Amino acid sequence: MKCLVIGNNGQIAQSLSSMCVQDVEIIRVGRPDIDLLKPKDFASFFLSFSPDVIINPAAYTAVDKAEDEPEIAFSINAEGAGAIAKAADSIGIPCIYISTDYVFDGLSRTPIDEFSPTNPLNIYGKSKLAGEEKVASYTNNYVILRTAWVYSIFGSNFLLSMLRLAKERREISVVCDQFGTPTSALQIARAIIQIAHNLIENSDTSLRGIFHMTADGGPVSWADFAEYIFWESAERGGPYSKVYRIFTKQYPTKAHRPAYSCLDCSKLANTHNIRISTWKEGVRNILVNI
Numbered sequence: 001m002k003c004l005v006i007g008n009n010g011q012i013a014q015s016l017s018s019m020c021v022q023d024v025e026i027i028r029v030g031r032p033d034i035d036l037l038k039p040k041d042f043a044s045f046f047l048s049f050s051p052d053v054i055i056n057p058a059a060y061t062a063v064d065k066a067e068d069e070p071e072i073a074f075s076i077n078a079e080g081a082g083a084i085a086k087a088a089d090s091i092g093i094p095c096i097y098i099s100t101d102y103v104f105d106g107l108s109r110t111p112i113d114e115f116s117p118t119n120p121l122n123i124y125g126k127s128k129l130a131g132e133e134k135v136a137s138y139t140n141n142y143v144i145l146r147t148a149w150v151y152s153i154f155g156s157n158f159l160l161s162m163l164r165l166a167k168e169r170r171e172i173s174v175v176c177d178q179f180g181t182p183t184s185a186l187q188i189a190r191a192i193i194q195i196a197h198n199l200i201e202n203s204d205t206s207l208r209g210i211f212h213m214t215a216d217g218g219p220v221s222w223a224d225f226a227e228y229i230f231w232e233s234a235e236r237g238g239p240y241s242k243v244y245r246i247f248t249k250q251y252p253t254k255a256h257r258p259a260y261s262c263l264d265c266s267k268l269a270n271t272h273n274i275r276i277s278t279w280k281e282g283v284r285n286i287l288v289n290i
Contacts, residue, residue, distance in 0.1 A: 004051035007058030011185035036080030042087040057098040077127035082134030089139035094199040101148035106258025113264040122255035152185035166239035176245035181218030184282035212263035217278035219262035
């Protein structure tokens with residue numbers, strides 16, 4: 001199976017490349033060969049690789065910065081996503097688009113399923129929801145995967161930021177009233193490969209559509225997440241810092257974030273037979289490789 005992955009530097013793209021899976025070839029493409037700020041007809045470019053599936057985890061993910069750069073966020077996350085899905089459809093292969101828990105407003109207090117109404121609070125969430133709509137409008141052979149709180153050994157993410165700050169500070173203030181499910185990019189990458197296989201081997205429409213995909217074991221707060229990172233890090237002789245719990249109102253940000261975005265992933269389990277391991281296991285697996 002040949003997977004064409006959009007993006008060179010993202011956490012999920014790099015995690016896909018880091019995996020060694022028999023009979024799976026990962027090809028990453030990004031700028032300057034493909035620029036989502038300037039969406040165009042990518043079909044002939046994609047066809048030159050003879051892929052079996054297109055995986056699009058590429059995104060503008062600077063949540064606060066997006067409030068000042070909505071045009072860029074929508075160009076990459078919506079128009080770019082649509083152009084990729086359109087190209088995948090024109091060459092007759094499935095498209096997997098990675099979306100976010102931030103398409104929800106956080107008012108729920110129970111895990112959110114795929115049939116729950118969307119209501120993003122910020123530009124990033126709105127642009128990703130627009131991307132979902134673009135993908136679904138251009139092809140029927142798609143999977144949209146909503147995930148959350150992604151971390152890995154690659155790029156910039158909460159886990160790496162906490163470890164860096166722990167080397168500088170004895171105490172770190174972390175928000176304790178926003179709840180979700182941390183999910184490692186490696187956990188996501190493994191699930192994507194299985195989903196890609198399913199799409200190629202089976203034309204069943206129930207395998208297509210929107211699915212929620214996060215690690216098991218949630219919900220947890222950002223403060224809970226940080227405390228576990230430091231506990232596991234200290235167990236391995238790594239950096240440690242005490243977590244000082246604060247409320248969202250004590251740490252104002254330009255973009256509003258949902259207070260609760262734990263996702264119900266039972267649809268993914270029931271259709272694709274995918275159950276992701278716990279977020280704590282994900283953290284341990286990442287720390288082993290740092």
